[in-house]
Amino acid sequence: MRILVATAVPVERDAVARALAGTDVEAEVIAAGVGPARAAAATATALAAAPYGLVVSAGIAGGFQPDAPVGSLVVADEITAADLGAETAEGFLPVTELGFGTVTHRPPGPLVRDAVAATGARAGAVLTVSTVTGTATRAALLKDRHPTALAEAMEGFGVAEAAALHGVPVLEIRAVSNPVGPRDRAAWRIGDALEALTEGFGKLAPVLESWKTV
Numbered sequence: 001m002r003i004l005v006a007t008a009v010p011v012e013r014d015a016v017a018r019a020l021a022g023t024d025v026e027a028e029v030i031a032a033g034v035g036p037a038r039a040a041a042a043t044a045t046a047l048a049a050a051p052y053g054l055v056v057s058a059g060i061a062g063g064f065q066p067d068a069p070v071g072s073l074v075v076a077d078e079i080t081a082a083d084l085g086a087e088t089a090e091g092f093l094p095v096t097e098l099g100f101g102t103v104t105h106r107p108p109g110p111l112v113r114d115a116v117a118a119t120g121a122r123a124g125a126v127l128t129v130s131t132v133t134g135t136a137t138r139a140a141l142l143k144d145r146h147p148t149a150l151a152e153a154m155e156g157f158g159v160a161e162a163a164a165l166h167g168v169p170v171l172e173i174r175a176v177s178n179p180v181g182p183r184d185r186a187a188w189r190i191g192d193a194l195e196a197l198t199e200g201f202g203k204l205a206p207v208l209e210s211w212k213t214v
């Protein structure tokens with residue numbers, strides 16, 4: 001069964017495609033766009049056009065320190081929308097506590113375990129945010145709310161929502177380009193993260209090849 005890999009931007013798409021070229025993985029790799037809404041729309045459009053047995057959200061991410069250093073790989077055991085809810089005087093309430101919606105999707109456990117074993121990635125929650133974290137205060141608040149969080153990015157939850165609507169399992173794999181914390185755009189190591197993404201997908205290829213549950 002074919003695999004859909006949804007990245008945000010063309011350089012991420014190319015980093016994944018480079019790794020999968022020459023393997024037996026049947027994959028469509030798309031640059032779906034930045035942010036959860038665009039990622040969901042593009043992923044749903046692709047899933048409506050052709051059958052897929054797995055959707056993978058992939059790209060670069062911010063890593064929570066010290067557990068996810070720059071250049072490391074993270075596989076999501078949970079894909080959580082970190083800012084989908086309401087601010088109240090008592091603090092943030094996720095939409096689920098308001099009585100509707102979903103804030104978390106869980107990739108298949110065996111697939112996460114195999115991906116970790118193959119790539120050496122760490123497994124943990126990957127948060128989806130609409131605003132890149134830019135202060136130590138916000139980073140600490142997110143970590144406090146989501147103690148297992150290893151990374152934040154901007155698309156995983158959108159990709160996972162689209163996959164869930166189509167009844168397709170989802171995986172998220174991220175290469176860390178920057179620490180989550182005080183904004184220092186000049187310190188982002190995007191090239192190193194893209195190389196880690198290519199290397200990671202190279203190691204992941206046998207796992208994807210053997211993903212034949214659908």
Ligand SMILES: O=C(O)c1cccc(C(=O)CC[C@H]2O[C@@H](n3cnc4c(=O)[nH]cnc43)[C@H](O)[C@@H]2O)c1
Nearest residue numbers: 008034035060061062132133152153154155180185
């Ligand atoms: O520098 C900025 O102001 C800025 C604002 C919005 C987006 C960006 C990106 O370059 C994000 C591109 C892409 O990378 C993922 N990403 C990487 N690091 C982080 C992070 O620390 N927090 C959230 N997302 C991150 C994200 O998935 C975007 O698709 C720059």
